[in-house]
Amino acid sequence: MRVTTRTNGDVTIIDLNGKITIGSGDIALRNAVHQAIEAGAKKVLINLHEVTTIDSSGVGELVSSYTTSTNRGVRLKLVNLPDKVADILTVTQLITVFETYDNEADAIAAFA
């Protein structure tokens, strides 16, 4: 998986591209979120637009990212969920845990 991090105002946006799966993508996601938090980010937006596959390890890392962020006073939201990513979060009732948005503008506005 390819990960890039950028900012829009005071929001740190993590763009994920590829597979969030065991052994590679899951670790890349964990590292990106931890680096953002260590760098002082208080608002983190994970952009899933280019995610092609997610497995239970990837879902677990999203959950860990959420709990780690919340415990450290960081607000974390998800944007641009592909249908199949939304489906897999829905099946395990996690879609209600995350704040999700259909587009980046709405997600950033929701941080205000």
Added chain:
Amino acid sequence: MPGDHRFHLDLGSRFENIELVQVVLRDTLDQLGVEEDARHWIDVAVREAVANAIKHGNEQSPDKQVHVDLLLEGDELIIRIEDEGPGFDPVAVQDPLAPENLLRPSGRGIFYMKSFMDDIQYSPRPGGGTVVTLRKRLAGLKSLS
């Protein structure tokens, strides 16, 4: 031979080998004319099963292998994933939907397999290890003759 849609793979216990299974599986399902949506969810279920075999079954031991077999019986797809680990008790798996488990970072793999396949069964592997058998009835298959 025509209509002989099956494969057998012996894999080292490395996560990157999951991608090899995916390539062969996708090619087989494509030949069978399985539509994209169903293909994706079968992919996800098999990915979970192979990952479990590597991680929890074989504990990523380089001395142990994962064995994957796919066959078609009528319109039912049957995929067996075997590990060489110490065995597995599916009863001990916690419900990932229970409120106290909802935010756990792990424990959803088997739930996804159950959700996306018609049937999942565990059995001991002769000689040691676990066999997980996934079944999915496929609609609209291409003619296999």
